[in-house]
Amino acid sequence: MSDEPFRTIIEPFRIKAVEPIPITTEGERSALLEKAGYNLFKLPATKVTIDLLTDSGTGAMSDKQWASLLSGDESYAGSRSYERFEHIVKELTGYSHVFPTHQGRAAERILFEAIVRDGDVIPNNTHFDTTRANLEHRGGVALDIPVVSEPGFGGNMDLTALERALRGNQRIPLVMMTLTNNAAGGQPVSLANTRAVRALCDRYNVPLFLDAARFAENAWLVKRREEGQHGRSPEEIAKEMFRLADGCTISAKKDGIVNIGGILATNRDDWAQLFEELEILTEGFPTYGGLAGRDLEAMAVGLMEALDPDYLKYREATIAYLARGFRAAGLPIVEPPGGHAVFVDAARALPHIPPAELPGQALAVELFREGGVRSVEIGTLMFADAARMELVRLALPRRVYTASHVDWVIETAERVAARLADIRGYRIVQEPPMLRHFSARLAPV
Incomplete structure (x- = not known):
């Protein structure tokens, strides 16, 4: 018997209930984006394959x-x-x-x-x-x-x-x-x-x-x-x-x-x-x-x-695994990865898109169009002139997705990374006075 720790970090839980997730076509996703004004908050959750918009309130209870x-x-x-x-x-x-x-x-x-x-x-x-x-x-x-x-x-x-x-x-x-x-x-x-x-x-x-x-x-x-x-x-x-x-x-x-x-x-x-x-x-x-x-x-x-060490070890390992996949795909990320999400540096990934044309939102739109992965922009759309960085956050809900789901996200990133030069920016056509990222409508530049 070996005392060496296992290389594999498993989900430290068993699944007692399941919920089907939708698999849509690229054509369907493109139509959904246009209808939503290219705002991922306005997409129906029933059409999202992997939802990494937020880790807030989206976890699975024990x-x-x-x-x-x-x-x-x-x-x-x-x-x-x-x-x-x-x-x-x-x-x-x-x-x-x-x-x-x-x-x-x-x-x-x-x-x-x-x-x-x-x-x-x-x-x-x-x-x-x-x-x-x-x-x-x-x-x-x-x-x-x-x-x-x-x-x-x-x-x-x-x-x-x-x-x-x-x-x-x-x-x-x-x-x-x-x-x-x-x-x-x-x-x-x-x-x-x-x-x-x-x-x-x-x-x-x-x-x-x-x-x-x-x-x-x-x-x-x-x-x-x-x-x-x-x-x-x-x-x-x-x-x-x-x-x-x-x-x-x-x-x-x-x-x-x-x-x-x-x-x-x-x-x-x-x-x-x-x-x-x-x-x-x-x-x-x-x-x-x-x-x-x-x-x-x-x-x-x-x-x-939330303070259980086994749970936290698994969560950190999942984020690290996702981060390695994005690095291998050629997408620059904030290093080292944190504890709840991977943040893609959209300004570096899309240097041809200026902040005014929302590079983070442009990348987030393509992740959904390619693989039904919903993420969120944290940059000029969210913070306007106060934005210090142009990021796309992929936040993992707690105790919800398995390693196979993460592999799907990585494959989506690989496909998007292969066509970064073809991605174009967006302009705001309608926005509220505060927290505009929740309800603004956008259009391609």
């Missing part, structure tokens, strides 16, 4: 999560489901005030409505789309200060730029850090960087909040990549990260592995009172927060399942 639904207490106030949920969140984060919300952006809205005033500046390693939109809706200024280069931890915050901002601006009500840094290629934030940000916040007496939607994946990458952290569990690392901050927002649709749900939590008594008032106004009583009791039960289970 048998324990499904069983927990039957324990849901639907009492309007003070339900036992909330008590279980609150206990898990407090144990994980160390925060004394816990507010469930229906999803992460609801937590962001409550936080910013309570704290941000017109002209306030919020530094962040990089704000993601809904965070930026909720902040700007309040009249705030989103200040992105990602590190320029940090091997293995490209999600870190630029400490020099942060200190410059804190020293020179009296209108900073809080600092935020996004774990992992989704808009910067899904790169993790190191524990050392978080500690340093905490020290600067203490020096200038400014609270620190985490956007911790992918807290478990960030903790796993800290364990794998950061010196001095290899012997710690993901749970231990996550707990320290949370305790370095004054509070957090979480979309539990990511590392809560549920289809709906969010969290707003803090240690600040003064802010908690404001959060409670706003939650009652728009989300519901603070012990249900716009969710059914059964959703709280599933969240409580999922938050702990």
Whole structure:
């Protein structure tokens, strides 16, 4: 018997229920794209073969999560489901005030409505789309200060730029850090960087909040990549990260592995009172927060399942496998790959398409046209002038697809890579004033 570990990383679960997926023709997909105005958000899911648009709310719940639904207490106030949920969140984060919300952006809205005033500046390693939109809706200024280069931890915050901002601006009500840094290629934030940000916040007496939607994946990458952290569990690392901050927002649709749900939590008594008032106004009583009791039960289970080392090892290996396939196909990606997605550098893949003609969207359209693979642009279409990169994100839903599905995505990428020079850009023909990527209509240039 050999003690050597197996080379093959298997899915650490068995499949109990299946859902058919559609296989369409290229002609059908081209017609669907035209009808959708070349906006992949407008495609019917029933026509998508492999859906990598987002990892948010698209994961598969475990048998324990499904069983927990039957324990849901639907009492309007003070339900036992909330008590279980609150206990898990407090144990994980160390925060004394816990507010469930229906999803992460609801937590962001409550936080910013309570704290941000017109002209306030919020530094962040990089704000993601809904965070930026909720902040700007309040009249705030989103200040992105990602590190320029940090091997293995490209999600870190630029400490020099942060200190410059804190020293020179009296209108900073809080600092935020996004774990992992989704808009910067899904790169993790190191524990050392978080500690340093905490020290600067203490020096200038400014609270620190985490956007911790992918807290478990960030903790796993800290364990794998950061010196001095290899012997710690993901749970231990996550707990320290949370305790370095004054509070957090979480979309539990990511590392809560549920289809709906969010969290707003803090240690600040003064802010908690404001959060409670706003939650009652728009989300519901603070012990249900716009969710059914059964959703709280599933969240409580999922938050702990996301920290399982075997699950996280498999997830990292799946992302790495997809990344290797894209490299071999000749598509440039953000390196090293993060914990939830592969990000293709569309600006490098399509140098003949300028940012104004949306190279990321052009590449995403072709991935769907070629193989029915839905991805999302993270670039000029999503962020307009604030875009730092032109990326296409392929986010893997948790516990949904097998290695064969990933092989299909890689083969699709190979076919698209063979005709990159023939791909043309797009122009916007209709757009809303905010979050335009969700509903804009486009046309080929």
